[in-house]
């Protein structure tokens with residue numbers, strides 16, 4: 001009998017499956033109880049969290065947290081130092097949140113196998129404000145959200161506070177994110193009603209010890225819609241008073257409220273133009289109300305209208321004349337590219353052009369135009385491409401990253417925003433690999449110099465396993481994934497070939513009677529029998545002139561324009577010879593095919609990864625890669641099938657894998 005029991009136990013232990021994981025843990029350590037020795041010279045809710053995180057998860061020497069009261073060691077704000085003393089590890093900061101960031105750093109080293117040896121770390125964030133933008137609505141839906149309903153249960157708040165709010169705050173704090181805009185930029189005025197402020201306050205209470213401040217998007221016509229005033233004119237005294245009273249009310253409910261995010265005179269939303277006023281008039285009126293409380297206004301530069309002959313030029317034309325006219329606590333929030341989060345865009349020429357106004361970068365983490373939650377695209381290479389673009393605003397080296405961190409022109413505040421991809425799905429982001437985009441956004445917001453490779457390496461080790469047989473090939477796949485997507489969707493500088501409204505599949509020929517031309521793909525690709533692409537040279541729309549020389553000149557010239565942006569800036573003849581020696585048409589076929597080939601290779605590679613991770617997450621990714629290959633084939637066939645009609649020479653037969 002005894003033998004049977006032992007045998008049975010052995011069999012049970014051997015076949016015990018690897019702990020199933022649904023992705024809800026994100027990149028954070030598995031809950032363990034190591035009882036590490038952790039001490040601190042101070043106590044408060046944030047330090048308590050740091051202690052708890054370390055006590056339960058840290059496996060090494062005792063850790064001492066030291067809050068430096070007299071900034072003698074020149075550590076400011078969120079900065080921290082980690083060093084190894086004889087028998088302890090010392091984390092120092094002049095703030096409690098700095099200690100928590102230090103604790104997460106130490107745990108990250110452990111999770112990625114780097115906690116051994118010397119520890120001599122000094123970290124400071126590059127941006128003051130590292131902020132998520134949630135496009136979440138009152139009814140629980142999320143604009144361009146693909147991971148389920150909104151995390152915020154507005155109906156149940158403030159009475160019921162979901163444990164998921166703490167998990168959200170913890171995940172963000174672990175990567176240094178310190179702010180969140182709770183609601184959609186297409187803002188319902190109700191969000192600043194007393195009822196909803198009380199709900200937002202309940203969230204702010206949960207987030208506070210994790211160092212996260214709450215911000216709200218506001219609708220410019222709130223004084224009319226919520227306050228019953230006859231106008232929202234920013235120069236009207238009653239309107240200014242209304243906003244001042246509203247701001248006072250907000251701070252009485254949320255004392256550390258961060259400020260407003262505003263989308264105005266954009267896509268049909270109200271704004272100062274409705275009253276013959278400027279963006280500066282509108283932003284300054286709100287900024288004046290927020291100023292006594294230390295709040296800021298993030299005013300978006302995402303503006304375009306149907307009358308503009310080139311949508312890519314409009315933000316620059318509207319905003320550069322206002323440079324220097326904004327109050328100190330206004331920052332202009334600029335999307336990475338001049339159009340709209342396409343798989344590839346050149347950087348927005350506003351960066352570097354507004355030298356007397358703080359600018360911040362808005363990146364999209366949610367994959368609106370990048371396969372949503374069905375396709376795998378690791379976005380760090382895309383973020384890096386924008387951050388490291390040289391604007392030449394003050395000679396060579398004036399990269400977007402240098403500009404927005406205030407190193408080229410002084411900025412009173414520095415910030416970077418990411419449109420969140422989170423929702424109620426168990427794995428938070430719909431696609432497991434989309435978690436990596438949330439992760440790398442936070443890491444880049446801390447240090448924009450981190451390489452996509454480093455961040456992918458960290459994320460894979462923390463999320464799955466440290467086994468190099470898994471990490472190395474999967475990292476390679478991640479690093480190639482965004483370029484593969486550009487190739488099978490819209491290579492060589494093409495943009496906006498999407499089907500109407502949902503922004504998922506291809507429909508390059510789509511037109512609709514009476515529709516705005518700038519919402520239709522032919523506006524962007526301009527295909528005709530002469531060639532393909534939007535002429536933005538000095539002979540065309542002249543958008544090139546919004547860039548500084550020498551970049552302007554190299555973009556303007558067909559031979560020197562980087563081929564990845566060729567059709568963005570030029571209308572190119574079908575038989576034009578590319579650097580490869582192929583004609584434009586042949587190159588287009590080649591690019592679409594290489595995108596498809598790459599995704600088939602991803603699928604094959606993933607199949608080989610089965611032994612290394614749990615079945616649940618393996619299967620989840622496997623089934624999404626299957627969809628992605630089918631979609632990539634569709635993109636290739638639809639786009640080449642459409643463009644072929646304009647091309648005179650016979651197309652190369654697309655090779656089916």
Ligand code: GCW
Pocket residue numbers: 135143144185186263267302340341368
């Ligand atoms: O990318 C477009 C989206 C809109 C979005 C808008 C914006 C929130 O299609 O859904 O609205 O940009 O950024 O304001």
